[in-house]
Amino acid sequence: MNPSSPIRAIVTGHTRGLGAALAAQLLERDVAVLGLSRSRHASLKQRFPALLDEVELELADTSRVAQWTATDALRAFVSGAKTVLLINNAGMVQPIGPIDAHDAAAIASAVSLNVATPLMLASALAAASPDVSDRRIMHISSGAARNAYAGWSIYCATKAALDHHARAVALDATRALRICSLAPGVIDTNMQAEIRNTGVEQFPMREKFEDLKRNGQLSTPEQAAAQLLDYAFSDAFGETPVADIREVGKRA
Numbered sequence: 001m002n003p004s005s006p007i008r009a010i011v012t013g014h015t016r017g018l019g020a021a022l023a024a025q026l027l028e029r030d031v032a033v034l035g036l037s038r039s040r041h042a043s044l045k046q047r048f049p050a051l052l053d054e055v056e057l058e059l060a061d062t063s064r065v066a067q068w069t070a071t072d073a074l075r076a077f078v079s080g081a082k083t084v085l086l087i088n089n090a091g092m093v094q095p096i097g098p099i100d101a102h103d104a105a106a107i108a109s110a111v112s113l114n115v116a117t118p119l120m121l122a123s124a125l126a127a128a129s130p131d132v133s134d135r136r137i138m139h140i141s142s143g144a145a146r147n148a149y150a151g152w153s154i155y156c157a158t159k160a161a162l163d164h165h166a167r168a169v170a171l172d173a174t175r176a177l178r179i180c181s182l183a184p185g186v187i188d189t190n191m192q193a194e195i196r197n198t199g200v201e202q203f204p205m206r207e208k209f210e211d212l213k214r215n216g217q218l219s220t221p222e223q224a225a226a227q228l229l230d231y232a233f234s235d236a237f238g239e240t241p242v243a244d245i246r247e248v249g250k251r252a
Contacts, residue, residue, distance in 0.1 A: 005032035005051065006082040010074075010125065012059055012117070013090030015041045018140070018187055021225035022087055027051050029229070034077050036121075037090070053077065059090050060113040062120065069124035078125070083134040085232055086125045088118035088162070091140065093155050097202040107154055114158035119165055126177060138232055139166055139181040141242070146183075151202050163242045170241040178238025182231070185246050187224045 009026045013019035014035035023041065026033050027048040035041060035054045045052050055073070058064050078084045091114045095106040122137050129135050144152055145159035166181035227245050231237055236248065 005030060007031045007085070008034070008078050008081040008083070009085040009087065010034045010036065010077070010121070011087045011089055012036045012121070014044075014054075015039050018184065018221045018224055019087075019089040020044070021221035022089060022228065023052070025222070025225050025229055031085075032077075032081075034074075059117045060092075060109045062112050062116045065117050065120055069120060074124055075128040078129045078132060081129075081132055083136070083233075084125065084129050084132050085136045085138065086121060087138045087140065087228075087232070088121060089140045090117070091158075093152070095154055096151050096198050098151065099153060101202070102154065110154050111158055114155070115161045118162060122165075122169070122179070126174060133176055135177040136232060136237060137166075137169075137177070137179040138228070138237075139163075139179075140228075141181040141183045143183050143186075143244070145181070145242075151198075166241040170238070179241055180238055181242050182228065182248075183244040183246075184224045184228055185219050185244070187219045187221055 007029075009031050011019055011023045011026070011033055012035075014023040014033070015037045019035075019037070020041060023033050023035055024044060027044065030051070032051050033048075033053070035044075035052065036057050036059065037054070038056060038058050040054045040056060041052075045054065055068065057068055092110055094110060095102045118139055122139075125137065126135065139162040141162050142155070142159040144156045145163045148156055163181040166179045169177075169179045224245070231245060231248060240248070
């Protein structure tokens with residue numbers, strides 16, 4: 001890690017999709033990045049050996065996440081920074097389907113990854129950075145947090161939880177801490193491919209997402225990452241705890 005970098009960022013799920021694009025663009029902006037994922041990103045590490053730190057961590061295993069946050073690793077990473085940004089990006093759309101088709105273990109895994117781990121990391125960051133003058137937390141939310149979809153009861157519920165967490169944290173008015181649960185728009189990632197491969201009986205709105213792909217209406221991970229980061233580092237970030245990049249990004 002480059003100790004001279006005044007900005008440090010923690011990105012979960014940094015090895016593919018939106019997370020990889022976020023990590024790459026942060027590094028290109030000379031921001032030191034700590035990537036948390038079940039694997040490592042070899043090419044990014046090769047390109048930015050001094051700026052990128054990585055921790056292999058099963059983010060759906062809350063006991064392992066708790067063990068890691070209990071170490072001094074996070075405090076050491078943010079020490080000396082002027083600005084710290086946590087991006088809770090990692091998430092899963094499964095299980096998809098009506099309520100009677102859900103496996104209990106799959107529900108537990110989704111809630112752990114989509115809700116428990118982001119909340120744990122947010123709390124850990126706040127505790128580890130009391131002397132940092134600018135602390136920012138971005139939950140990657142979804143339109144599914146604000147609109148219910150048949151077949152997505154778990155995904156909708158977990159993303160809505162992030163939104164409400166941000167609203168409540170904002171009310172805490174913690175010193176030098178801004179938070180926003182931000183919907184990034186519809187992005188052409190592996191998650192979108194997974195959605196399009198889901199049976200209509202499990203997800204009745206599949207055709208809508210097929211049309212978005214067919215008509216070229218999906219953002220690339222790189223386009224979405226640029227918008228998200230421009231907003232994350234803007235003065236407007238945190239003015240509203242729940243937002244959509246397609247709306248606030250225009251004003252960033």
